[in-house]
Amino acid sequence: MFKIGNIKIESPLFLAPMAGVTDHPFRVICKRFGAGMVYTEFVSADGIIRENEKTLNMIKFSDEERPIGVQIFGDDPEVISKSAKYIYDNFKPDLIDINYGCPVPKVTKKGAGSAALKDLCIMEDITAAVIDAVPQIPITVKMRVGWDSENIVSTKAGILLEKLGVKAIALHGRTSTQLYKGKANWDYIKELKEAVNIPVIGNGDVLNYADFNNMREYTKCDAVMIGRGALGNPWIFRNIIDEIFSEDYKINNLDTVKKTCIEHIKLLIENKAEKVSVGLSKKHLSWYLKGFKNSSIYRKEIMYCENVNDIIKILKNI
Ligand SMILES: Cc1cc2nc3c(=O)[nH]c(=O)nc-3n(C[C@H](O)[C@H](O)[C@H](O)COP(=O)(O)O)c2cc1C
Numbered sequence: 001m002f003k004i005g006n007i008k009i010e011s012p013l014f015l016a017p018m019a020g021v022t023d024h025p026f027r028v029i030c031k032r033f034g035a036g037m038v039y040t041e042f043v044s045a046d047g048i049i050r051e052n053e054k055t056l057n058m059i060k061f062s063d064e065e066r067p068i069g070v071q072i073f074g075d076d077p078e079v080i081s082k083s084a085k086y087i088y089d090n091f092k093p094d095l096i097d098i099n100y101g102c103p104v105p106k107v108t109k110k111g112a113g114s115a116a117l118k119d120l121c122i123m124e125d126i127t128a129a130v131i132d133a134v135p136q137i138p139i140t141v142k143m144r145v146g147w148d149s150e151n152i153v154s155t156k157a158g159i160l161l162e163k164l165g166v167k168a169i170a171l172h173g174r175t176s177t178q179l180y181k182g183k184a185n186w187d188y189i190k191e192l193k194e195a196v197n198i199p200v201i202g203n204g205d206v207l208n209y210a211d212f213n214n215m216r217e218y219t220k221c222d223a224v225m226i227g228r229g230a231l232g233n234p235w236i237f238r239n240i241i242d243e244i245f246s247e248d249y250k251i252n253n254l255d256t257v258k259k260t261c262i263e264h265i266k267l268l269i270e271n272k273a274e275k276v277s278v279g280l281s282k283k284h285l286s287w288y289l290k291g292f293k294n295s296s297i298y299r300k301e302i303m304y305c306e307n308v309n310d311i312i313k314i315l316k317n318i
Pocket of ligand 1: 018
């Protein structure tokens with residue numbers, strides 16, 4: 001167990017924020033399988049202060065998900081700090097996380113996300129403004145190692161962020177221009193951990209217990225954040241915990257997968273419109289069913305469904 005600010009973290013396994021994926025239903029499922037910390041998808045600071053309904057809906061969470069972080073992105077210190085205060089006043093998450101890692105041009109061309117890695121003064125202004133606006137809860141940061149391989153800044157930025165009062169840093173071991181290509185470089189996670197006293201959360205290419213263990217042993221990071229390894233595989237958290245504690249909680253069988261899919265779909269219907277739930281069910285089920293016998297046939301059938309009951313019927317028949 002360790003702490004981020006005053007927040008107790010029971011499990012060193014974090015679900016990575018993922019746009020279009022880590023909504024309330026998926027976070028609940030991952031939490032039930034042992035994720036120690038979950039985050040919302042990244043939300044736009046502009047959207048929050050304009051009180052855009054879709055943006056505000058992305059922030060809603062239940063107590064079952066705690067501890068939870070709301071992740072924000074923006075380029076203007078005033079707007080992003082106002083949005084942070086709005087989030088604190090209206091939603092009371094356990095922490096607010098600032099995104100300095102998004103490589104998508106739509107975000108970076110305006111100076112948000114990983115664009116801040118190109119100019120640490122911007123990062124300093126944004127971070128200081130958010131910490132000043134919300135002194136009540138920890139402010140954390142998730143970033144990449146630098147804009148490109150010629151400009152690695154993670155350790156320098158980490159030292160600066162700690163001085164400003166950031167309470168934890170999640171580091172994805174890739175540059176922004178790398179997108180998802182190549183391998184995440186864990187050397188920078190290790191270097192950051194040696195340079196700062198706040199918790200460091202390692203991220204990048206952890207798909208199973210062996211990866212988790214290697215990352216922790218090598219970098220000495222306080223926790224490991226898992227993104228793509230949890231797609232269609234929320235029990236990755238439980239499986240790793242079982243290995244740590246030598247428990248035997250067999251999950252990867254078809255019955256658990258079907259049960260989890262149905263639980264996931266029910267959470268979607270409870271929280272979203274039918275059309276949106278159908279679309280998201282199809283997306284998640286294509287991940288959940290990967291690798292099972294005849295899965296391509298079932299996935300195809302599911303793709304033609306127009307309502308969730310038909311999807312559930314197909315699932316039950318598998
Ligand atoms: C579909 C998708 C959406 C993502 N959205 C976000 C996001 O909203 N905020 C963020 O900080 N990172 C986002 N990421 C990056 C992940 O949080 C994580 O850093 C990255 O996938 C590397 O970890 P992994 O190798 O465990 O997947 C996203 C990644 C994926 C695949």
